[in-house]
Amino acid sequence: MGDYLIREHHPKVEMLPSGALQAAVLAMQVRNQAYALDKGRTRTYRLDVYGCQMNERDAETCAGLLEEMGFTRVTDREPADIIVFVTCCVRENAEDRIYGHIGMLAQECQENGSAILAGGCMMQQAHVVEKIRKSYPQVKVVFGTHNIHRVPELLHSWETSRKRVFEIWDEPGDAPGLLPATRTDPFRAWVVIAAGCDNYCTYCIVPHVRGRERSRPMEDVLLEIRGLAGQGFKEITLLGQNVNSYGNDLGKTDLFAALLHQIEEIDGIERVRFMTSHPKDLSDSLVSAMKECRKVCSHLHLPVQSGSSGILQRMNRKYTREQYLDLVDRIRVEMPDISLSTDLIVGFPGESEDDFEDTCDLVRRVGYDFAFMFLYSPRKGTPAAAYSDQVPADVASARFQRLLKMQTELATGKAKHLEGQVLEVLAEGHSKEDAALYAGRTSGNRLVNFTASVDPIGKIVRVRIIRAGAFWLQGEMMTGRNTTEEPWPNQN
Numbered sequence: 001m002g003d004y005l006i007r008e009h010h011p012k013v014e015m016l017p018s019g020a021l022q023a024a025v026l027a028m029q030v031r032n033q034a035y036a037l038d039k040g041r042t043r044t045y046r047l048d049v050y051g052c053q054m055n056e057r058d059a060e061t062c063a064g065l066l067e068e069m070g071f072t073r074v075t076d077r078e079p080a081d082i083i084v085f086v087t088c089c090v091r092e093n094a095e096d097r098i099y100g101h102i103g104m105l106a107q108e109c110q111e112n113g114s115a116i117l118a119g120g121c122m123m124q125q126a127h128v129v130e131k132i133r134k135s136y137p138q139v140k141v142v143f144g145t146h147n148i149h150r151v152p153e154l155l156h157s158w159e160t161s162r163k164r165v166f167e168i169w170d171e172p173g174d175a176p177g178l179l180p181a182t183r184t185d186p187f188r189a190w191v192v193i194a195a196g197c198d199n200y201c202t203y204c205i206v207p208h209v210r211g212r213e214r215s216r217p218m219e220d221v222l223l224e225i226r227g228l229a230g231q232g233f234k235e236i237t238l239l240g241q242n243v244n245s246y247g248n249d250l251g252k253t254d255l256f257a258a259l260l261h262q263i264e265e266i267d268g269i270e271r272v273r274f275m276t277s278h279p280k281d282l283s284d285s286l287v288s289a290m291k292e293c294r295k296v297c298s299h300l301h302l303p304v305q306s307g308s309s310g311i312l313q314r315m316n317r318k319y320t321r322e323q324y325l326d327l328v329d330r331i332r333v334e335m336p337d338i339s340l341s342t343d344l345i346v347g348f349p350g351e352s353e354d355d356f357e358d359t360c361d362l363v364r365r366v367g368y369d370f371a372f373m374f375l376y377s378p379r380k381g382t383p384a385a386a387y388s389d390q391v392p393a394d395v396a397s398a399r400f401q402r403l404l405k406m407q408t409e410l411a412t413g414k415a416k417h418l419e420g421q422v423l424e425v426l427a428e429g430h431s432k433e434d435a436a437l438y439a440g441r442t443s444g445n446r447l448v449n450f451t452a453s454v455d456p457i458g459k460i461v462r463v464r465i466i467r468a469g470a471f472w473l474q475g476e477m478m479t480g481r482n483t484t485e486e487p488w489p490n491q492n
C-alpha cells in the first residue's frame with residue numbers, strides 16, 4: 001500500500017450522507033479536546049489565501065469549519081498545526097508563488113509537525129496535484145473547489161490513517177449551501193449567489209476549474225443575508241463569476257434584478273455591492289433595479305478586457321467595443337454619478353498596436369474611476385494559450401506601462417473633483433497607513449482615510465474630502481447628523 005489515498009468522489013453517483021459532515025466535525029472536536037487536555041494548549045491553524053473574492057469567501061468557510069472542529073486561528077507569522085492554502089490558477093505567477101510558499105514551509109512542517117491542506121482552483125488541475133504529490137510531502141490533504149465541505153472528513157482521515165489524502169471532485173455537487181463561516185470583517189460580508197461560469201472566455205481557466213454556472217436558490221441567498229443582518233453586518237457583496245446571469249440555469253430571467261429588490265427590504269443591511277458583471281448580460285431591468293434600490297452602491301465593476309472588437313471576438317467576450325460603450329452610455333443616463341471600474345488585459349495574443357490604441361481610446365472615453373490591469377498570462381488548457389501569435393513580453397510590458405500611466409492620470413483627475421464634497425463612508429476600522437486615522441469606503445468604493453472626534457467604526461458617517469488621489473481619499477468626519485437617515489447626492 002502507498003503512503004497516500006486518492007479518492008474519486010463523483011457527486012452525481014455518490015452524494016455525501018447528510019450526517020457525515022457533522023460526524024467528522026465531532027470526531028475532530030474529540031481529538032482536539034484530548035490534545036488540549038494532554039498538551040495544555042488548543043491546536044491552531046492559519047490561512048494563506050490567493051486570488052479573487054470567491055477564494056476569500058472559500059477561506060472563510062475553511063476557517064469556519066476548522067473552528068467548528070476546535071482549532072484556533074493564529075496570525076500569518078505564528079507557527080500553526082494546520083496551514084491551509086486556498087490557491088488561485090488565474091495567472092502563472094500566482095501558481096509559482098504558491099509553489100514557492102509551500103516549499104518554504106517544509107522546514108516549519110518538519111520541526112513543528114504542521115500539516116498543510118491545499119485547496120482551491122489550482123488543485124482542480126491534474127498536473128498540479130501530481131506535482132504536489134511528488135514534490136511537496138508536507139502537503140497532507142488536497143481538496144478542490146467543489147468539496148470544501150469535505151475538509152473535516154479529509155483532515156480526520158489524514159490524522160487517523162497518516163496517509164496523505166487527495167480528493168478532487170471533477171464535477172460540482174449542489175450549489176454552495178450554508179456551511180459554517182468565520183467572516184473576516186465585522187461589518188461587511190460576501191455572499192455567494194452563484195458558482196462556476198458558462199462563458200468560456202478563451203484566456204480564462206475559471207470554467208475549467210470551477211465548473212458550469214450554478215445559481216443558489218434565491219430563498220437560500222435571502223436566508224443567509226437575513227442572518228447576516230441579524231448579526232450586525234451592514235454591507236454585503238454578492239459574488240458570482242457573472243452575477244448578471246444569476247438564475248439563467250434555473251430557467252429564470254432577470255432574477256438578479258429581482259434579488260436586488262428583495263434585499264432592499266431586509267432591515268439592517270444598508271449597502272449592497274456585487275461582482276462580477278459580464279457586459280453582455282447587463283440588462284435594462286438590472287440598470288433600473290440599481291437605480292431604484294437605494295441600498296445598491298453607486299459603483300459598477302464592468303470588465304471590458306480590451307477596447308478592440310477584434311480582440312474581444314478572439315477572447316470570446318460576445319460584445320463589441322461599440323456595444324460596451326453604448327451600455328456605459330445607458331448606465332450613465334440613468335445614474336450619472338456612478339463610479340465605474342474595469343479589468344483590462346494587455347498583450348492578448350494577436351494584439352496589434354492599433355488594437356492597443358483602441359483600448360487606450362476606450363479607457364479615455366469611459367473615464368474609469370479604477371482599472372485593474374493585467375499582462376496576459378497563458379493558462380494551460382485554455383484556447384488562447386495555443387494561439388500562435390503571442391505578443392512578445394517586452395512589447396506587452398511597454399504597453400502595460402503606457403496604459404497604467406494614462407489610467408492613473410485619468411483617475412487622479414476624476415478624483416480631484418471630489419475635493420470639498422461630503423460623502424457617506426462606512427467606517428471599517430483604523431487606517432493601515434496611520435492608526436490615528438479611521439478608514440472606510442464610499443458608496444463608489446473609494447478608500448477614505450479620515451479624522452474623527454468620536455469613534456465611527458461600524459457606522460456610515462459623513463466625511464468631507466480634503467485631498468483626493470487616484471487610489472485614496474483623505475478627509476474629516478462631519479458630526480451632528482446620522483447620514484443613514486437620508487440620502488446624500490454625489491455618492492461617489
Ligand code: SF4
Nearest residue numbers: 197199200201204206
Ligand atoms: S466570464 Fe469569462 S473571464 Fe469571467 S470567469 Fe467566466 S470565462 Fe472567466
